[in-house]
Amino acid sequence: MNDVDCLVLGLGAMGSATLYHLARMGQSVVGIEQYEIGHGLGSSHGHSRAFRVFYHDPLYTELAEAALPLWQELQAASGDPLVHLCGFLAYGGVDNPWIERNLAAIRRSTAEFELLTQEQVAVRFPALRIPESGVACLTPRAGFLDASRCVMAHLSQARRLGAAVHQQVCVESIEFGPGGSTVRTTAGEFRAARLVIATGSWTGDVMQRLCLPLTVTRQQKFYFRPASPELLRPAVLPVYADYDTHFYGFPMHGPGIKVADDSPGERTHPDRINRTIEHARGESLRNWLTGLMPENSFHFLEASTCMYTQTPDQDFLLGPHPNHPNVFVGAGFSGHGFKFSTLVGLILAQLAIDGSTPYPITRFQLDRFS
Secondary structure: OEEEEEEEEOOOHHHHHHHHHHHHOOOOEEEEEOOOOOOOOOOOOOOOEEEOOOOOOHHHHHHHHHHHHHHHHHHHHHOOOOEEOOOEEEEEOOOOHHHHHHHHHHHOOOOOOEEEOHHHHHHHOOOOOOOOOOEEEEEOOOEEEOHHHHHHHHHHHHHHOOOEEEEOOOEEEEEEEOOEEEEEEOOEEEEEEEEEEOOHHHHHHHOHHHOOOOEEEEEEEEEEEEOOOHHHOOOOOOEEEEOOOOEEEOOOEOOEEEEEEOOOOOEOOOOOOOOOOOHHHHHHHHHHHHHHOOOOOEEEEEEEEEEEEEOOOOOOEEEEOOOOOOEEEEEOOOOOOHHHHHHHHHHHHHHHHHOOOOOOOHHHOHHHHO
């Protein structure tokens, strides 16, 4: 039996961040990951995740702004380039309800933003040709995060601070109790005074008794090589999101230009997800990219799958277990959680150690669907 102050299950975006913040607080903390560290089977891998403050609700803008200095602090500690503030450009038709709602919300926030016409977009970002009719909103304190590097930075800093990491260890059972939780794994038993569950798309299986209303969907992302990359680098191109098609893309980073469809894909289970790439979807995205950047051409490089784990209201599940106050859960991030992960880790660590957090998470409580 291994006795620990805190045990973290799952070491993707949320779990790695929680491990890091608990270690910073001086806790004896152990993290368990069922696959190899940095694996590509969940939702935390790859070269980029959008960092945006353009949201339908000022709460998320507030939380994203709170996360940014934490990312910058981690970047400074690790020495790795994690944060790329190239801007985030959202555009859509004048009657697009998502654009209208997000504009109303950002006007109620403290975030910096600028409305641009098609001509102004073309001057500011010469590669882009958005539709003539419509509206565009640029948020300069936004951009993207290098996803895999962020996870590895959290873990390496956590280890430096004394955290223990066990990979390729599967959880066999969990017993909750008033004095702590006993977790049986393929590497032995752990008895934890406080348990944090950050198991991503597997949370529904791990927390079956709670009957959390989580839906896992299969998503695809595609990389293309541009014929002329000069105007497509982060110094001169923002992250761009078409709120009419729900397609979005990034400047050059990693192997090329990454584009994806933010619409929820088919329902799946993380152990049975179809990893076969649908090249017809990739061709649709390439055509969209070519229309947005008509002076360039794009050749397919590679593609991969990941998952969204969604709640019915698209809000997170974040907080203590409703029946076991020494168990804490972060789940259901609904396809837009990565940017918040370092803040989520801090919140979970604060809940585990202090029993409270100064951040506004009341609406994320786990039993709101009961």
